Amino acid sequence: xxxxxxxxxxxxxxxxxxxxxxxxxxxxxVDAQAEGVIAGHLRQCARCRVEFEQLRFANRALVEFEIPxxxxxxxxxxxxxxxxxxxxxxxKRLYSQKIAVPLxxxxxxxxxxxxxxxxxxxxxxxxxxxxxxxxxxxxAAVIKVVEVPVERVVIRTVYSRRSVSSRVRGAQKxxxxxxxxxxxxxDIARNGGKSLEWSDSTLKDFRPAASANLRxxxxxxx
Amino acid sequence: MLTELADIVPGADDELLDESIxxxxxxxxxxxxxxxxxxxxxxxxxxxxxxTGQREQAEDLTQEIFLRVYERLGGFQGxxxxxxxxxxxxxxxxxxxxxxxxxxxxxxxxxxxxxxTMLVELRVVEQADATLLRKEIQHQLxxxxxxxxxxxxxxxxxxxxxxxxxxxxxxxLECSPGTVASRLSRGRRLLARKLESLKGKI
Numbered sequence: 001x002x003x004x005x006x007x008x009x010x011x012x013x014x015x016x017x018x019x020x021x022x023x024x025x026x027x028x029x030v031d032a033q034a035e036g037v038i039a040g041h042l043r044q045c046a047r048c049r050v051e052f053e054q055l056r057f058a059n060r061a062l063v064e065f066e067i068p069x070x071x072x073x074x075x076x077x078x079x080x081x082x083x084x085x086x087x088x089x090x091x092k093r094l095y096s097q098k099i100a101v102p103l104x105x106x107x108x109x110x111x112x113x114x115x116x117x118x119x120x121x122x123x124x125x126x127x128x129x130x131x132x133x134x135x136x137x138x139x140a141a142v143i144k145v146v147e148v149p150v151e152r153v154v155i156r157t158v159y160s161r162r163s164v165s166s167r168v169r170g171a172q173k174x175x176x177x178x179x180x181x182x183x184x185x186x187d188i189a190r191n192g193g194k195s196l197e198w199s200d201s202t203l204k205d206f207r208p209a210a211s212a213n214l215r216x217x218x219x220x221x222x
Numbered sequence: 223m224l225t226e227l228a229d230i231v232p233g234a235d236d237e238l239l240d241e242s243i244x245x246x247x248x249x250x251x252x253x254x255x256x257x258x259x260x261x262x263x264x265x266x267x268x269x270x271x272x273x274t275g276q277r278e279q280a281e282d283l284t285q286e287i288f289l290r291v292y293e294r295l296g297g298f299q300g301x302x303x304x305x306x307x308x309x310x311x312x313x314x315x316x317x318x319x320x321x322x323x324x325x326x327x328x329x330x331x332x333x334x335x336x337x338x339t340m341l342v343e344l345r346v347v348e349q350a351d352a353t354l355l356r357k358e359i360q361h362q363l364x365x366x367x368x369x370x371x372x373x374x375x376x377x378x379x380x381x382x383x384x385x386x387x388x389x390x391x392x393x394x395l396e397c398s399p400g401t402v403a404s405r406l407s408r409g410r411r412l413l414a415r416k417l418e419s420l421k422g423k424i
Contacts, residue, residue: 023407027381029388029399051411058410061417062382065363068277070284166289 014045020054026059240304247295255292258308265384266312272379273316273372274323275364287312302393309359313376318370358418366416371410372407381406400411 018041024030025038042049239257247254266287271280291311298307298309366377380391388406395402 011392020407021295021405023410024388024403027406029403053416055407055410058414058417061363061366061420064359065272065367066360067268067271067380067383070263070281071277115250127293178331 014048018048019051022048023055026052026055064147108115230323240308241388244295244298244300244304248298255295259288260292262308268383269312269376269379270316272367273320273366279319279323283316286319287315291314294412306390309317310396312409314393316376317372320375320421355423359423362420363370366413370409370412374405374412377405378409378413 018038021030021034021038025035030038042052072194233405238257239259243254243257265285267280270283270287271277274280274283286344291308293309298304335409370378374397377391380386380394386394388402391402392399
């Protein structure tokens with residue numbers, strides 16, 4: 001049993017060793033030393049001899065393969081009209097070479113190009129030229145009309161002024177003052193007990209408060 | 223219209239090297255291409271016939287090869303021999319043709335069926351006519367060759383018909399001589415197996 005197995009392995013080894021070389025040996029493509037070794041092996045090994053005969057048979061069959069004479073035209077002029085030969089310049093050859101760009105890179109480039117184009121189109125939109133006599137149209141907003149059940153609506157603008165004392169301390173506190181324009185001159189806002197007169201000079205140091213510069217308050221008519 | 227070689231190439235010298243002819247064609251003597259055609263047409267047709275197995279197809283393929291060679295003549299740099307450059311184009315054309323043809327012929331009956339039919343016919347033919355037998359042998363040979371992969375088939379043809387060495391084949395197919403040796407060995411084994419029925423007749 002074991003002997004059979006060893007014999008089988010030896011045969012496999014033989015084929016592995018000489019199998020590919022047999023074809024080259026048939027074509028005289030191996031050196032003299034290898035040729036001698038293979039010839040000696042072929043005399044001893046029946047299996048390789050069968051293999052070699054197979055290869056020789058294939059060779060003989062190919063020699064038998066007949067190629068019919070060409071019936072086609074005898075001259076090139078009958079085959080095709082020769083157009084002027086295009087000279088391929090080295091520069092053109094360089095340009096005609098394929099340039100491989102990785103797909104993610106190409107995709108990123110295309111996306112960037114589309115984005116830039118859209119951005120440019122957005123900037124190119126014509127700006128509306130306002131005629132001097134027209135009031136600029138307000139931006140879109142929802143205007144809600146609320147009926148207030150009072151006799152008088154007073155509009156007060158809230159102004160603020162940075163107090164001197166705060167500035168000294170480095171604090172950025174702002175003090176709010178409320179000035180109420182009314183029909184009576186000198187209608188004074190009541191700011192912590194202080195009275196300020198309503199005049200241009202009074203307003204010089206004031207600016208509308210950042211939080212709310214317009215407040216609608218309701219007052220009962222006196 | 224060009225008809226005869228003498229008209230095409232007045233004073234054309236048979237000793238003129240292929241490379242010199244190419245130079246002159248590129249310089250404007252387009253008619254000299256006829257000389258290249260005369261030199262290479264038979265071998266090109268043999269290769270095309272071995273690859274296609276049909277005369278009409280082989281003739282068409284030969285023309286395609288020459289047309290392609292002419293178109294690319296401007297790009298011939300002379301870094302290799304013209305014959306090597308020519309065969310590289312011819313072999314690529316043949317392999318492309320076979321690949322496309324194989325896709326088209328997938329629906330056609332497989333070669334084994336044909337072989338079985340041929341064996342029945344062969345028995346009849348043996349008693350009849352030696353010429354017919356020869357034709358049938360040729361038919362079987364063609365079928366067996368065509369059943370091989372184009373990459374293997376082209377090697378067998380270059381070796382047996384062109385008589386090229388392993389080095390030359392490797393140069394033309396742009397592969398190593400070792401690859402040539404192993405493919406050739408495999409191709410011969412396959413061919414012998416497919417032509418088992420012809421043993422004793424060849």
